[in-house]
Amino acid sequence: MNTPGRLGLYGAGLLVVFGAAFAAGGVLVPDATVATWQQSAAHGETHTPNPSASNTQEADVNGTSIAQAGFTLTEIQAPTAVGDEGTLAFAIVNRDGTAVTDYETAHGKDLHLIVVRSDGAAYRHVHPVLDTATGTWSLPWTWDRAGTYRVYADFTSGASSVTLSRFVTVGGQFTPEPRTSVVTEAQVDGFDVSVSGELAAGAASDLTVSITRDGEPVTELEPYLGAFGHLVALRDGDLAYLHVHAHGEEPQPGQTSGPTITFTAQAPTAGRYLLYLDFQVDGIVHTAELVLDAAAGTTDDSTGGGHEGH
Secondary structure (H helix, E strand, O other), rough: OOOOHHHHHOOOOOHHHHHHHHHHHHHOOOOOHHHHHHHHHHHHOOOOOOOOOOOHHHHOEOOOEEEEEEEEOOEOOOOOOOEEEEEEEEEEEOOOOOOOOOOOOOOOEEEEEEEEEEEOOOOOOEEEEOOOOOOOEEEEEEOOOOEEEEEEEEEEOOOEEEEEEEEEEEEEOOOOOOOOOOOOOEEOEEEEEEOOOEEOOOEEEEEEEEEEEEOOOOOOOOOOOOOOOEEEEEOOOOOOEEOOEEEEOOOOOOOOOOOOOEEEEOOOEEEEEEEEEEEOOOOHHHEEEEEEEEOOOOOHHHOOOOOEEO
16 A cells, blocks of 8 residues: 555544544534544544634634735844834745735725733834835834733735734843733723623624713714724733724714724634723824623534534
8 A cells, every 4th residue: 555545544543543532531523623634534634633622713813923824024123121222123025035015005004013012011003114125114112111022013915914923022120910800991191991892702792992081971082093993902811813893984084983982803712802992082092901801602502512602
């Protein structure tokens, strides 16, 4: 028997062994996972199954890889210690290593740079400048706090909307500031910000943010990045990046709104999510930090499978 044939039988044998082990242990394996193993076995491929993997929409998770859709985020050049003044710079390259210089405008900018420490602190949302001659994005940079940061590049090029990230370590005395509880109300620059709504794993959830000042509704929200507010949601633990969309049509220059903004967010898994709301009043952008927990997906016993709902 040739080598591919032997590998195919070996893979099929592993499938039988794993299937029997899961049946004995009472572990439910999603049909889609079984189909994947069967296809792999037929092609002589072997994979170690993960019986604890949930049936939630992991395809919705972004921002945890340096490469996706043929694009790669290069190493990030930045100051290495707190207080050092310098430049943060990087490039996006395609499969052949050529720097990308052709970007589509999305949410008012060609590229959004999100920087946040691993514990969720020190969040920044900024917009570097592209050197079209070299394909390098850059902006002046100083770190205020030590620690390990995830740096995201969120952009659209061609038909692909991509979020890539890398880690940067900043030297200095590190004091962790973990998000240890749910936060539905926050104060920033004299504004009171609150969020209502519930996140559920695998489901599209509507979240409504309300903004007041001195107890009065704020109705002077100005357009910022193509909406009256911009919300970034990150999964606590790995800082996976969720795409969140504001309701309504894109506002026109000079138009104002408030005191509420509604967003649709989809949490891929149960757990804690860190929310960062950017909003603009009188030409100044303010950022409020909130924290929500996503409940596990609902169970549909009528299917006989007990899978988490989507």
